Amino acid sequence: MRHLTCLVLVLLLAAVAPAGQEPLRFAVVGDAGTGGRPQFEIAQQMAAARAASPFDFVLLLGDNMYGRQEPQDFVDKFERPYAALLGGGVRFFAALGNHDKPDNRLYAGFNMKGERYYTFARGPVRFVILDTNQLDPKQLGWADDTLARATERWKVVSFHHPLYSNGGRHGSNVELRVVLEPLLVRHGVNVVFSGHEHIYERLVPQKGITYFVAGSGGQLRKGDLRRSATTAAGFDEDRSFLLVEIAGDEMSFRAIARTGRTVDAGVIGRRPST
Amino acid sequence: MTTRLWRFIVDHFLLLPIGGAVALAWANLAPESYFTTARTLAFPVNEIGMALFLALITQEIVEETLPHGALHSWRKWTLPLVAAAGAAAGSALVYVGWVAWSHELVLVEGWPVAAAVDLAFTYFIVKAIFPRHPALPFAIVLAVAVDVLATAHVASRQSFVDVRPGGALLMAAALGLAALLRHWKARTFWPYLLLCGPLSWWALHLDGFHPALALVPLVPFFPHKPRSLELFVDRPHGPHDTPAMFEHVWLHPIQAVLFLFGFVNAGVLLSGYGTGTWALLAAALVGKPLGIVAATSLAVAAGLHLPARFHWRDLVVVALATSGVFTFGLFFATGAYPIGPLLAELKLGAVLTGIGAPLAFAAAWLLRAGRFSGGRTMTRTRHAVARGAAALLLCAALAAPAAAQQVLTDEDIAADVAQHVQRYVFFTIFDDVDVQVDHGVVTLAGRVTMPYKVEALGELAARVDGVEAVQNEIRTLPVSQFDDDLRYGIARRLYGDPLFWHAAIQVNPPIHIVVERGAVTLTGVVLSEVERRVAETIARSSLAFSVTNKLRVEIED
Numbered sequence: 001m002r003h004l005t006c007l008v009l010v011l012l013l014a015a016v017a018p019a020g021q022e023p024l025r026f027a028v029v030g031d032a033g034t035g036g037r038p039q040f041e042i043a044q045q046m047a048a049a050r051a052a053s054p055f056d057f058v059l060l061l062g063d064n065m066y067g068r069q070e071p072q073d074f075v076d077k078f079e080r081p082y083a084a085l086l087g088g089g090v091r092f093f094a095a096l097g098n099h100d101k102p103d104n105r106l107y108a109g110f111n112m113k114g115e116r117y118y119t120f121a122r123g124p125v126r127f128v129i130l131d132t133n134q135l136d137p138k139q140l141g142w143a144d145d146t147l148a149r150a151t152e153r154w155k156v157v158s159f160h161h162p163l164y165s166n167g168g169r170h171g172s173n174v175e176l177r178v179v180l181e182p183l184l185v186r187h188g189v190n191v192v193f194s195g196h197e198h199i200y201e202r203l204v205p206q207k208g209i210t211y212f213v214a215g216s217g218g219q220l221r222k223g224d225l226r227r228s229a230t231t232a233a234g235f236d237e238d239r240s241f242l243l244v245e246i247a248g249d250e251m252s253f254r255a256i257a258r259t260g261r262t263v264d265a266g267v268i269g270r271r272p273s274t
Numbered sequence: 275m276t277t278r279l280w281r282f283i284v285d286h287f288l289l290l291p292i293g294g295a296v297a298l299a300w301a302n303l304a305p306e307s308y309f310t311t312a313r314t315l316a317f318p319v320n321e322i323g324m325a326l327f328l329a330l331i332t333q334e335i336v337e338e339t340l341p342h343g344a345l346h347s348w349r350k351w352t353l354p355l356v357a358a359a360g361a362a363a364g365s366a367l368v369y370v371g372w373v374a375w376s377h378e379l380v381l382v383e384g385w386p387v388a389a390a391v392d393l394a395f396t397y398f399i400v401k402a403i404f405p406r407h408p409a410l411p412f413a414i415v416l417a418v419a420v421d422v423l424a425t426a427h428v429a430s431r432q433s434f435v436d437v438r439p440g441g442a443l444l445m446a447a448a449l450g451l452a453a454l455l456r457h458w459k460a461r462t463f464w465p466y467l468l469l470c471g472p473l474s475w476w477a478l479h480l481d482g483f484h485p486a487l488a489l490v491p492l493v494p495f496f497p498h499k500p501r502s503l504e505l506f507v508d509r510p511h512g513p514h515d516t517p518a519m520f521e522h523v524w525l526h527p528i529q530a531v532l533f534l535f536g537f538v539n540a541g542v543l544l545s546g547y548g549t550g551t552w553a554l555l556a557a558a559l560v561g562k563p564l565g566i567v568a569a570t571s572l573a574v575a576a577g578l579h580l581p582a583r584f585h586w587r588d589l590v591v592v593a594l595a596t597s598g599v600f601t602f603g604l605f606f607a608t609g610a611y612p613i614g615p616l617l618a619e620l621k622l623g624a625v626l627t628g629i630g631a632p633l634a635f636a637a638a639w640l641l642r643a644g645r646f647s648g649g650r651t652m653t654r655t656r657h658a659v660a661r662g663a664a665a666l667l668l669c670a671a672l673a674a675p676a677a678a679q680q681v682l683t684d685e686d687i688a689a690d691v692a693q694h695v696q697r698y699v700f701f702t703i704f705d706d707v708d709v710q711v712d713h714g715v716v717t718l719a720g721r722v723t724m725p726y727k728v729e730a731l732g733e734l735a736a737r738v739d740g741v742e743a744v745q746n747e748i749r750t751l752p753v754s755q756f757d758d759d760l761r762y763g764i765a766r767r768l769y770g771d772p773l774f775w776h777a778a779i780q781v782n783p784p785i786h787i788v789v790e791r792g793a794v795t796l797t798g799v800v801l802s803e804v805e806r807r808v809a810e811t812i813a814r815s816s817l818a819f820s821v822t823n824k825l826r827v828e829i830e831d
Binding site for chain 1: 305306309310313377378379380436543545546548549611612613614615616618
């Protein structure tokens with residue numbers, strides 16, 4: 001009887017608890033669409049992580065499809081690797097990379113609604129997905145307006161080309177940074193996810209924003225991380241993805257390698273609104 | 275020395291590559307400050323300043339389509355037009371093939387960048403290798419045609435700028451006002467620039483087209499020099515030829531714009547290379563020349579003829595000389611893509627196409643084309659090696675005219691001096707200057723109406739490449755109201771005769787009327803013996819004490 005009373009109390013508490021208290025979980029993976037074995041293995045780790053920490057969507061950071069991009073390739077390089085996640089109802093929200101065909105925005109599995117750049121909200125988080133292949137005035141105006149009108153407590157932006165990176169192949173894209181960073185800072189963006197460099201790197205917050213480079217979801221440029229004073233953590237020995245959880249004013253994250261090992265973890269506090 | 279160097283830089287449009295070199299260095303040494311500065315300057319330079327440069331190019335094209343211009347006769351157009359189609363097709367095929375093979379189809383829209391031909395780059399290289407040769411007009415027509423085609427493709431930016439209503443109405447107003455100004459015989463370009471220009475610019479801006487093209491549709495409305503006999507009157511206080519005045523006033527500001535354009539657009543991180551860079555290089559250096567040679571071969575097989583003295587080996591060299599895309603390539607790149615890595619890849623490729631210059635010289639040397647034909651093998655070998663080394667060490671654009679300077683003949687120098695004299699804005703149909711060159715020493719003879727012209731023409735000749743010294747034997751004609759009346763009277767009747775209308779509408783009317791103490795001398799060129807006789811008859815029907823007819827008959831080739 002006492003057990004039954006406790007159960008009823010727990011259920012009642014769960015029912016009356018505000019929805020905003022529920023942590024929001026999602027995964028982040030970039031430069032993944034090779035269709036090769038490493039992509040499948042990362043996908044398995046994502047599914048395993050979901051079993052422990054359920055999430056219902058994934059941010060794709062661009063280069064979601066390498067090489068040929070015919071209908072069968074969407075099966076081989078996206079639907080089969082992530083079959084377990086897709087079967088579990090997980091949705092993928094994609095940004096376009098330089099290897100993606102512009103028409104991939106029309107592919108239903110990427111949930112882009114036919115747009116190169118778009119936005120959606122989940123709980124306390126406003127997500128803004130940009131196309132940095134072509135950062136045109138129209139897109140900049142749209143991003144400015146969208147971020148200005150966002151009322152969510154967290155603002156997360158993702159796009160393919162990193163504004164800050166210590167990757168050896170490309171490094172920071174300073175030209176994009178000059179254009180985008182003032183806008184991100186002005187609107188109080190908290191976190192930015194990018195790919196393009198085939199490594200994992202977390203940077204020391206720049207002007208209050210935490211930048212992640214997570215471009216080793218399928219591709220890898222082994223040993224390419226040139227650590228500097230702006231590198232907070234990094235991993236360039238194997239493929240990896242990010243698992244993120246936002247609860248209240250804290251965002252916790254884990255970078256998980258292909259072997260399942262956690263290679264970076266931490267908690268980020270929300271910036272005060274500007 | 276400094277003045278000569280400056281003049282050389284300005285005359286050869288070298289400020290743009292210099293601006294590009296400064297930008298490249300700055301961007302790679304201090305990228306944050308460079309990109310911040312370049313972003314600040316981008317709008318006024320790319321969207322407004324470049325309108326002046328494109329107006330100047332349009333003006334040159336419009337003038338060349340007038341009688342006796344390089345583009346007047348359809349026979350001069352046909353083969354270069356076919357070659358231009360080959361250039362566009364060849365470069366587009368290689369470019370699109372490369373990006374498709376690399377599975378980066380987002381770069382496809384950049385093909386006009388690879389097809390672009392830098393007019394100044396091509397002009398100075400071809401002129402350096404083929405002085406006074408049909409290769410030059412062939413190359414220029416080809417370049418203009420390709421750039422017009424590519425401009426039409428990238429003019430619309432509606433996919434990445436907001437389109438607002440009202441553009442068509444504003445453009446109609448701009449063109450209507452230009453037509454009215456033309457009807458009212460406005461003699462200066464200022465009302466076209468200040469009244470019609472902003473209307474046209476705003477119209478294109480609203481419609482989502484590149485506003486730097488704003489003056490292009492207005493330039494054809496500029497009144498051209500010989501439309502009215504009034505314009506033949508010698509005016510010592512300033513030129514009243516609208517197009518010439520436009521060029522005269524804006525030449526140096528445009529050079530500043532080109533420097534800034536190179537500075538704003540050519541600054542890319544050397545690590546910013548990518549598929550677009552390699553595709554563009556392959557298309558410009560291989561696809562475009564192959565397309566030109568293939569299309570010309572097909573046209574010749576179909577019955578067209580290469581111009582006289584223009585051989586197949588010359589065609590190969592001209593095709594390589596068109597590989598530099600610099601100014602127009604950068605312009606098209608900024609039209610095709612907004613800020614981003616794709617634009618950076620293309621910009622880097624556009625800058626690197628400068629290696630087309632040493633390639634063109636090397637091909638000319640190997641094929642013994644143009645200046646490299648003929649004997650003196652050892653000397654030429656030594657010179658070619660020196661030129662090649664200089665080209666690699668300095669830069670392609672600097673090497674071309676430098677190489678030309680070493681091998682200029684007296685005939686080439688005379689042609690260049692004559693061209694400078696013709697382009698002198700105060701040189702009128704009442705002046706006559708003869709040019710002779712002996713081992714680089716230029717002798718100027720003849721008669722002009724004002725003393726300041728003697729000095730100015732001497733200075734102009736001294737600036738020409740290869741000139742060692744100038745002997746100025748030009749005389750000033752005596753001041754005489756009777757002579758003035760004779761000049762204007764004969765000019766009015768001669769150029770008012772329908773037989774000479776074709777000559778009257780030229781920028782530099784070919785028949786000159788020299789009057790000294792009542793004695794008239796006709797010099798210059800006419801198209802037929804009939805014209806020669808009629809001109810003399812008109813002169814004799816005046817109050818002239820005597821008439822000497824030195825007109826030559828030239829048959830169009």
